[in-house]
Amino acid sequence: KNEVEQSPQNLTAQEGEFITINCSYSVGISALHWLQQHPGGGIVSLFMLSSGKKKHGRLIATINIQEKHSSLHITASHPRDSAVYICAVRSGTSGSRLTFGEGTQLTVNP
Amino acid sequence: EPEVTQTPSHQVTQMGQEVILRCVPISNHLYFYWYRQILGQKVEFLVSFYNNEISEKSEIFDDQFSVERPDGSNFTLKIRSTKLEDSAMYFCASSEALQDRSLPFFGQGTRLTVV
Numbered sequence: 695k696n697e698v699e700q701s702p703q704n705l706t707a708q709e710g711e712f713i714t715i716n717c718s719y720s721v722g723i724s725a726l727h728w729l730q731q732h733p734g735g736g737i738v739s740l741f742m743l744s745s746g747k748k749k750h751g752r753l754i755a756t757i758n759i760q761e762k763h764s765s766l767h768i769t770a771s772h773p774r775d776s777a778v779y780i781c782a783v784r785s786g787t788s789g790s791r792l793t794f795g796e797g798t799q800l801t802v803n804p
Numbered sequence: 805e806p807e808v809t810q811t812p813s814h815q816v817t818q819m820g821q822e823v824i825l826r827c828v829p830i831s832n833h834l835y836f837y838w839y840r841q842i843l844g845q846k847v848e849f850l851v852s853f854y855n856n857e858i859s860e861k862s863e864i865f866d867d868q869f870s871v872e873r874p875d876g877s878n879f880t881l882k883i884r885s886t887k888l889e890d891s892a893m894y895f896c897a898s899s900e901a902l903q904d905r906s907l908p909f910f911g912q913g914t915r916l917t918v919v
Contacts, residue, residue: 735841737895737913742907790854
């Protein structure tokens with residue numbers, strides 16, 4: 695079983711839809727990261743969470759430590775949101791490494 | 805906005821050759837990382853570096869790999885005697901503090917192709 699599992703693997707939405715991407719992890723963590731990987735391959739950090747909820751523009755990330763689960767929400771989705779969204783965790787025993795999920799490929803159609 | 809710069813963007817090398825991938829982290833950052841992503845697979849941690857020494861490395865980071873901060877601005881990943889399976893996108897990242905305290909900034913990646 696992977697330490698970090700994301701669902702769905704692929705998601706297609708219409709412009710304007712509310713989108714949710716889920717991440718579950720199996721280890722104790724000190725932080726959870728959400729990242730965005732563009733079609734050209736570049737990676738951008740979106741959020742780092744250790745508890746609660748964070749919001750940046752149309753993006754909202756939540757985490758439930760007890761349930762070992764995090765969600766990334768995108769409100770009013772737009773075609774430019776099309777990318778791979780990756781969840782990664784930093785576990786308390788691993789020092790500085792991040793363990794990555796497989797990613798969720800999001801396609802937003804106009 | 806400050807950014808992490810990686811060169812080259814694409815490197816093709818023959819099997820058995822040595823390659824050096826270069827990165828210029830953000831200037832006030834203290835922690836540096838290399839990750840790799842084999843085509844179609846997830847991103848994998850290779851190594852983290854702080855205070856001029858390796859702070860953690862993964863099982864992938866064996867004696868074939870080494871990292872160096874030769875001049876206070878560059879951060880390099882050397883891969884000796886490259887193998888076909890080393891073909892991947894290599895990402896450099898840097899952060900002000902450990903990754904549970906600050907966001908890592910990633911470079912655009914170097915695509916390494918071993919032929």
